Amino acid sequence: MSLNVSAAVAVRRGVAVLLLAAILSACSSGSKRPEPAPLVPVTPLVPATRVWSTTIGPVDALMTPAVHGQQLFVANAGGSVIAIDGASGQPVWRVEVGAPLSAAVGSDGQLAAVVTRANELVLVQSSGELWRTRLPARVFTAPLVAGQRVFVLSADRSVTAFDARSGARLWTQAARGTDPLVLQQAGVLTAVGDTLLAGVSGRLVAFDPLNGRIRWEAPLATPRGVNEIERLVDLVRPVGRVGNQVCARAFQAAVGCVDTSRGTVQWTQPADGAVGVAADADRVYGAERNGRVIAWRRDSGERVWASDALLHRGVTAPLAAGRSIIVGDAQGFLHLLSRDNAAMLNRLSTDGSAIVSGPFLVGNTLVAVTRNGGVFGWRPE
Known part of the structure; x- marks a missing residue:
């Protein structure tokens, strides 16, 4: 993915926002949590062998790894940025940012960008830090590094572009008409061809990366609640992409797909x-807040199947790989479900702490990161 971008002038915009944890734990205090669904024995119909593991230090829930080619880029909560070889699990390089982080790492394979809790955007490479600059608002979404630019989606829902060589601010597109509450959770920031895509409230918004001009907006959800919490419909990562179609979730509201070549909502x-x-050629897969895993038809949104086998287990976003839909849980297990009917195909264990964000592929290696900082790699047989 490449974005060829030239500089443009932007106006800085600062907006005070009230932060809300994605799990909304405060809203459920005082009520007893449902017991996690018990795990039944599994016959491994899709065998997988653990080929390596390593530790990187405790990881915040927002510290989603970035994958580029055969390398994964991870960051721990303390401010270490590490490049790891996906085949061997060996570290390639490590840079200390020197401050706790508020967002995960973004990388183009050479450069890696993170944001500190002090609102500093920091760009590093294997030899060390290149530059850092202060941001006007907090950030919970990993920066996007592409086309010698660094793009940032801030908690005030503004999008800003920086020159990767100098750190100069190129443009800022301020959000309009958004709600005062935002999720303390990673949002959507990605690219399709020469278009920059960002989740702004319940809309998928396409930007011209040259100057920040909005090309189109596709609404996946509209705030309809009676209070500010219920009105939260921010798009959350990851998205499922097949060609020009991008499928995404609006927090607690909807799942839908957008034709990015036209900027139209398909369903x-x-x-x-x-x-x-996650998405594949036929379906879109997601996990509800109660742990129910659901598959929808990618062309129409019609529900294909739903599984209650993992209810109340703190299920992560899914990964579609091979025959399986793979999700992590809060007890450190990876569960491999059949794409066809959600039958359990295998279960893999880690260090017992929660899987962060969800599993992912690096080449042909299945990788998961835990809250305690364990990084585990398996090779399907």
Whole structure:
């Protein structure tokens, strides 16, 4: 993915926002949590062998790794940025930012960008830090590094572009008409061809990366609640992409797909989830807040199947790989479900702490990162 971008002038915009944890734990205090669904024995119909593991230090829930080619780029909560070889699990390089981080790492394979809790955007490479600059608002979404630019989606829902060589601010597109509450959770910031895509409230918004001009907006959900918490419909990562189609989840509201070549919404379905989705040639997959895993037809949004096998287990966003839909849980397990009917195909264990964000592929290696900082790699047989 490449974005060829030239400089443009932008006006800085600062907006005070009230932060809200994605799990909304405060809203459920005092009520007893449902017991996690018990795990039944599994016959491994899709065998996988653990080929390596390493530790990187405790990881915040927002510290989603970035994958580029055969390398993964990870950051821990303390401010270490590490490049790891996906085949061997060996560290390639490590840079200390020197401050706790508020967002995960973004990388183009050479450069890596993170944001500190002090609102500093920091760009590093294997030899060390290149530059850092102060941001006007907090950031919970990993920066996007592409086309010698660094793009940032801030908690005030503004999008800003920086020159990767100098750190100069190129442009800022301020959000309009958004709600005062925002999720303390990673949002959507990605690219399709020469178009920059960002989740702004319940809309997928396409930007011209040259100057920040908005090309189109595709609404996946509209705030309809009676209070500010219920009105939260921010798009959450990850998204599922097949060609020019991008499918995404609007927090606690809907799942839907957008034709990015036209900027049109193809379908939406009501869905009460807090984590992103995956997609393949036929279906879109997601997990609801209660742990129900659901598959929808990618062309129409019609529900294909739903599984309650993992209810109340703190299920992560899914990964579509091979025959399986793979999700992590809060007890450190990876569960491999059949794409066809959600039958359990295998279960893999880690260090017992929660899987962060969700599993992912680096080449042909299945990788998961835990809250305690364990990084585990498996090779399907």
